[in-house]
Amino acid sequence: MAIISSLLLQPLSVPTPTLQNNRNHRFRIGLTPPPRNSLRANHAPIGKPANLSKDYKLSWLQELKHAFQPQLSNQNLDADDEEDNEFFQELVDMQCVDNVRMLIVDAVQTAKAGHSGMPLGMAEVGYILYRHVMRYNPRNPKWFNRDRFVLSAGHGCLLQYICLHLAGFQSVQLEDLQRLCKLGSRTPGHPENVVTDGIEVTTAPLGKSVANAVGLALAEAHSAARFNKPDAVIVDHRTFCIMGDGCVMEGISHEAASLAAHWKLNKLTLIYDDNLNTIDGATSLAFSEDISARFKALGWNTITVDDTHNDMEAIKNALLSAFRETEKPTFIREGTSKAHHGTFDEKDVKKMRRKVNWSDREPFHVIPMIYREMQIQTEYGERMEKEWHSRLCYYQTKYPQEFVEFKILLDGGLLPGWESSLPKFPTSDPVDATQGYSEKCLNQLAKVLPGLIRGSADLATSNKAYLHGHEDFSQPNSPWGCNIRYGVREHAMAGISNGIALRGSGLIPFAATFLVFSDYMKNSIRLSALSHAGVIYIMTHDSIGLGEDGPTHQPAVEQLAGLRAVPRLLVFWPADGNETAGAYKVVVANRNVPSLIALSRQKVAANLEGTSRASVEIGGYIVSDNSEDKLPDIILIGTGSELCLCEESAKMLRVWFH
Known part of the structure; x- marks a missing residue:
């Protein structure tokens, strides 16, 4: 008879302003003109433009004459006129946004697929963020202190792809825009961080990435509190997120927004594309909430x-107001016009081209000066990265101990030999629940893993998932704390943990709750796998042995079966302390895949006879066998807290058969 411990299963643009009292203007996809002084060019943080040189203006003049019917005169080229600088930059920005919109139209028309409404409606916002606000470096997309951008309304990914292309990211060439939504392309129908450089998180199911953005902002606040010094600030990036009507309807966005305000994540800016339009029709069909009032009430x-x-x-x-805010996250309700959500026919395309003076342009035309315009911001990002490296060198000299820890985190957060910190559980140890053995493992790991950061959905005591000797994360009291209290918000906990894991700062988040509540979190757990986010999910109270709470809290067979079916999710159900330690060795070592450890509340042996810590990573192995190389009469397969039942049953059966 053979007994097999099976604890792992891994299926493996707007119209022109007037010039010189000439009030004639064109429409930009049906919109009305702004006032003459409505725009300013700037770098982040947002401010007035530097003086524009005459050469710069001359390089744009021909394009602007083509776009705007009123003729620009030489007096518009006075480089010393500050108002003229602002006005000229306004025209440049408008022309750039027009080009962005026409690329959207061309890409959707070519692909015969894609969601055009959100990109068309938010073209100005996307352009402003990438041209005037965010710090990033296309030559080093993974620069640690870059600003993060999250598109929670992931169906609008075409807008981000175009901005990445214009900004000079090698991951999105013009040919990639022409292959929108094609199998194997770098421009899939929703953003995927493992496919396209410049995409921070994989987004698709609406609302999930609002939680991701909160996680990114939380990780920044935590790292800034741990490492920044008055004379050496090395962590100070911002997080920007665009969400749509569907995102605010999903409950996870409310959960995450509540926590963001509670944690005072002031470097988080959420831009709401409120276009009053959904797939079924007007949002009024099912939605009449004052979203601004909701967010104000949240704080x-x-x-x-x-x-x-x-x-x-x-x-x-x-956005400038968001930069100035020191205590609260910022919610910007952006009331865009209704926009088409599907593809276009030839008549639509011709009409839009005519309205923006684009009729004589070939599809996918990009005005050459737009690349140079976007390069202004990317060069700014390159300078910011160089300055950051200079600060880091100073930091290394002035604060060598803190630098060593910071560098460990940048390199992934794992010290050589960290595995030796895992406790050993001899057979003489008193029996305990596997969640108790897990607690011992976590607290030993916390001594050698500076990036370990714990979270629980109001069940820290029940889950035995608390890092003793560490403070709670809280602003302004203790943002360096490594224990996150999510309250009763399981879904937000999973989404926020994804953001923490994907920030690239060496933080290793684990999220703990009851196994039966994994159903609340399933979609974000699946996105962990799609995003290669190394979140550790700790799920306790694994069976009917949890106590008297009844079937609503007792996991049935479908929970683990469903979780084990998720590709790239490592699922462990350890039988004793020995296998629990073995599971942690595997999950901590694998930083590019999520893992889930199911743990018992009822007590089991510390070291069940025949179990093997080293064999855990195999996924299943023989615990005991008395068949003497013959075909066994019976094979018992057990996992988790059920393995001890198999062992006792085997002993009884061997006596009876003998």
Whole structure:
């Protein structure tokens, strides 16, 4: 008779302003013109433009004459006129946004697929973020202190792809825009961080990435509190997120937004594309909530921008307000016009081209000067990265001990020999629940893994998932704390943990709750696998042995079966302390896949006879066998807390058969 421990299963643009009192203007996809002084060029943080050189203006003049019917005169080229600088930059920004919109139309028309509404409606916002606000370096997309951008409304990914291309990211060439939604392309129908450099998180199911953005912002606040010094700030990036009507309807966005305000994540900016339109029709069919009032009640800094199409200055001022906010995250309600959500026919395309003076352009045309315009911001990002490296060198000299820890985290967070810290459980140890053995493993690992950060959904005591000797994460009291209290928000916990894991800062998040509540989290767990996010899910109370709470809290067969079916998710159900330690060795070592450890509340042996810590990574192995190389009469397969039942049953059966 053979007994097999089976604990792992891994299936493996707007119209032109007037010139010189000439009020004639064109429409930009049906919109009205902004006032003459409505825009300013800037770098992050947002401010007025530097003087524009005459050469710069001359390089743009021909394109602007083509786009805008009123003729620009030589007096518009006075490089010393500050108002003229702002006005000229306004025209440049408009022309750039027009080009972005026409690339959207061409890509959707070519692919005969894709979601065009959100990209068309938010073209100004996307352009402003990438041209005037965010710090990034296309030559080093993984620069640690870059600003993060998350597109929770992932169906609008075409807007981000175009911005990445124009900004100079090698991951999105013009040919990639022409292959939108094609199998194997670098421009899939929703953003995937493992496919396209410049994409921070994989987004698709609406609302999930609002939680991802909160996780990114939390990780920044935590790292900044741990490492920044008054004379050496090495962590100070911001997180920007665009969400749509569907995102705010999903409950996870509310859970995550509540936590963001509670944690005072002031470097998080959430931009709401409120276009009053969903797939079934107007949002009024099923939605009448005042979202700004909701976020204000949660504790956010709330701003309303009524019409970015006609006043890009308004969204810039809103973003400037977000930069100035020191205690609250910022919510910007951006009231875009209704936009088409499908593909276009030839008549639609011709009409749009005519309205923006684009009729004589070939499909996928990019004005050469737009690349140079976007390069202004990317060169700014390159300078910021060089300055950051200079600060880091100073930091290394002035604060060598802190630098060593920071460098360990940048390199992945694993010290050589960390495995030796895992406790050993001899057979003489008193019996305990596997969640108790897990607690011992976690607290030993916390001594050698500086990036270990714990989270639990109001069950830290029940899950035995608390890092003793560490403070709770809280702003402003203890943002360096390594224990995160999520409250009763399982889904947000999973989404936020994904953001923490994907920030690239060496933090190793684990999220703990009851196994039966994994159903709340399933979609975000699946996204962990798709995103290669190394989150560790700790799921306790694994069976009917949990106690008297009844079937609503007792996991049935479908929980583990469903979780084990998720590709790239490592699922462990250890039988004793020995296998629990073995499971932690595997999950910590595998930083690019999520893992789940199911643990018992009832007590089991510390070291069940025949179990093997080293064999855990195999996924299943023989615990005991008395068949003497013959075909066994009976094979008992057990896993988790059920393995001891198999062992006792085998002993009884061997006596009876003997």
